[in-house]
Amino acid sequence: MKKIEELKVLIDKKTLANRIKELAVEINSTYDNNSTLNLICVLKGAVMFYTELIKHLKMPVKMEFVRLSSYGSSTQSKGEVKSLNLSLPDFEGQNVLVVEDIIDTGLTLDFLVKFIKQNCQAKDVKLAVLFDKKCARKYDIKPDFSAFQVDDKFIVGFGLDYEGFYRNLDYIGYFE
Ligand code: 5GP
Numbered sequence: 001m002k003k004i005e006e007l008k009v010l011i012d013k014k015t016l017a018n019r020i021k022e023l024a025v026e027i028n029s030t031y032d033n034n035s036t037l038n039l040i041c042v043l044k045g046a047v048m049f050y051t052e053l054i055k056h057l058k059m060p061v062k063m064e065f066v067r068l069s070s071y072g073s074s075t076q077s078k079g080e081v082k083s084l085n086l087s088l089p090d091f092e093g094q095n096v097l098v099v100e101d102i103i104d105t106g107l108t109l110d111f112l113v114k115f116i117k118q119n120c121q122a123k124d125v126k127l128a129v130l131f132d133k134k135c136a137r138k139y140d141i142k143p144d145f146s147a148f149q150v151d152d153k154f155i156v157g158f159g160l161d162y163e164g165f166y167r168n169l170d171y172i173g174y175f176e
Contacts, residue, residue: 002162007173010155011148016172019147020049020130024056026145027128031095033059038096038122040088042112043067044167045101048159049130049147053099064088070108081111091122101159102131102150106139113141131155 031037037059041050043066054061067084096116103109109127116125128145135152156162157169166173 001165002175004166006175007156007166008176009171010150010153010174011172013170016147016158016170017052020052021056023128023145023147024053027053027097028056028058030126030144031059036060036062036094038062038064038091038094040064040066040096040098040112040116042098042100042108043085045159045161046099046130048167049101050099053128066112068108068112070105079105079107081108086115088116088120091116091120093121093123096120096122096125097145098125098127100127100129100143102133102155103127103129103141103143103146104133104136106137106141109143110139110141130158 037057039050039054039061041047041063054063066086066088069082069084070080098109098112100109113125113127116122126144129143130147131150132143132146133150133152153174154162155172155174156166157172159167161167
């Protein structure tokens, strides 16, 4: 178990809040604010980002949650997506925005977007991520909204974990 004293701050609480607010403005200006937006939170990592983002959205929103896992307890992608809960309603004729903590290889979101497109009859499916780790990408998938770029660091906090811990931090940190 790594010690919290060894954690370096990468992004503080205020910077996170300001940037998420800016991202919400971008999302508000992309969609018709009179139409329903179905927001899918990818548990567990996206939970803090999701609850912060949703407060600033102007359109009527519906909240959905899925639970997927590709890392297990390591700091490297396992290369396969484990679906722990993937029950979603029919989104016929409606917009869907998938909200994820971080896009790394792209495996998880590639899997989820394909699943939604094949099964949920959505009008449109877009992606919002708190972090884009572009250097690790292996799948041809690009987020539509992305708050921060991150290089090849393993980050924790604000929903992101290491062996299940550190999700409750109100900042983003990394271990050197
Ligand atoms: P991908 O499927 O794009 O390779 O990986 C996405 C998932 O890997 C994320 O939802 C997240 O759970 C995990 N992940 C990727 N990079 C990091 C990181 O730097 N820190 C943490 N805590 N999780 C990460």
